[in-house]
Amino acid sequence: MTIVDQIIDLLSNHGGDLYFGEQVTEAEHALQCAHLASQSGAEPNIVAAALLHDIGHLLHGLGENIANHNIDGKHEDVGSVWLQGHFPQLILDCVRLHVDAKRYLTATEPGYLEDLSLASKKSLELQGGPFSPQEITEFEANEPFYKEAVQIRRWDDEAKVVGLKVPPVERYRELLESVVISK
Ligand SMILES: [Fe+2]
Ligand SMILES: [Fe+2]
Structure with a gap:
């Protein structure tokens, strides 16, 4: 199977667990996130990153509700x-940074945490809480794609609407093929 086949298989057949204590499944969350990116006119790389940001949840086998067991599965690194x-x-960076982007936004944007x-x-508690002033500075200085990661984070936060109809994962096959660098 190519990487794109594997992604589509994961989201089609293994994305049925509820997403992290929310009322949508992992697959619904990923597809809503990608759809929000796509609707905003984001470039294919960003739409792909939105679709893939939580793929680590489908890989590490810990399933739903890991936060309730006080385990930080580091799904951003796994993915x-x-x-x-x-x-x-x-x-890769948008996937890796989507948790840090939340820590960044909670520290820099009034009202975001609430x-x-x-x-x-x-x-968030398990993930280290809001960034310290030094962590904010380092994030901005060391991560060339931090703004893109923060943008994806905003769609991530919205992509939890119960029953929302969005395009299926197959609709992203071509887009994924267009951004892949090695199958
Ligand atoms: Fe996540
Ligand atoms: Fe997410």
Whole structure:
């Protein structure tokens, strides 16, 4: 199977667990996130990153509700490492940084933390909480794609609408093929 086949298989057949204490499944969350990116006119790399940002949840086998067991599965690293070699750095970094982007936004944007869902607030604690001033500076200085990661984070936070109809994963096959660097 090519990497794109594997991604489509994961989201089609293994994305049925509820997403991290929310009322949508992992697959619904990924597809809503990609759809929001696509609707905003984002370039294919960004749409792909939105689709793939939580792929680590489908890979590490810990399933749903890991925050409730006080385990930080580091799904952002699991996902990014799995995609390495197949997708450009922008996508890998957006996947790897989507948790840090939440920590960044909670520290820099008034009201952001309050608006997070309960599950997202809960996982934030395990993920280290809001960035310190030094972490903010380092994030901006050391991560060339931090703005893209922050943008994806905003769609990530919105992509939890129960029952929302969005295009299926097959609709992203061509887009994924267009950004892949090695099958
Ligand atoms: Fe995530
Ligand atoms: Fe997510």
